[in-house]
Amino acid sequence: MRRYGEALILGPGRRVGLTAGHLRLANRFFVRWGLPAxxxxxxxxxxxxxxxxxxxxxxITVVPFTVATTLGAIPWNLALAYAGFALGQNxxxxxxxxxxxxxxxxxxxxxxxxxxYYYGRRIGEAEAG
Numbered sequence: 818m819r820r821y822g823e824a825l826i827l828g829p830g831r832r833v834g835l836t837a838g839h840l841r842l843a844n845r846f847f848v849r850w851g852l853p854a855x856x857x858x859x860x861x862x863x864x865x866x867x868x869x870x871x872x873x874x875x876x877i878t879v880v881p882f883t884v885a886t887t888l889g890a891i892p893w894n895l896a897l898a899y900a901g902f903a904l905g906q907n908x909x910x911x912x913x914x915x916x917x918x919x920x921x922x923x924x925x926x927x928x929x930x931x932x933x934y935y936y937g938r939r940i941g942e943a944e945a946g
Contacts, residue, residue, distance in 0.1 A: 823874065834937055840874060847875035852885045859889025 827837060847854060855877065858868030872882055904911060915922075 834940060834942065843871035844875050847871055847877065851875075851877060852881055855882060855885040856889040859886055860893055865893065
């Protein structure tokens with residue numbers, strides 16, 4: 818990512834609305850917050866997936882990044898393991914309570930994903946133009 822990151826973000830990444838301004842913003846953020854941002858990012862559901870890209874572009878070194886990632890991943894994984902255990906213990910109760918709402922919640926979730934995608938593209942196009 819260090820060698821090709823900026824070219825990758827500004828090349829194909831512009832199709833999803835990423836600009837040089839986004840890179841500058843991410844770099845300023847990581848100059849200020851760095852490793853604490855990586856740690857906190859690993860605790861947050863969606864951000865944990867993408868925190869590596871701006872961290873790599875900001876030249877955070879491998880060993881401190883790995884330590885922050887590991888320390889942030891431990892509580893997240895413990896929470897998921899506990900949630901899975903608790904759900905397994907109460908599966909029948911949870912399944913019967915959610916049964917009538919499964920299809921409407923799935924449709925709402927899919928609509929939210931589509932709306933977020935189009936909204937993000939619109940913002941990216943507005944910033945680029």
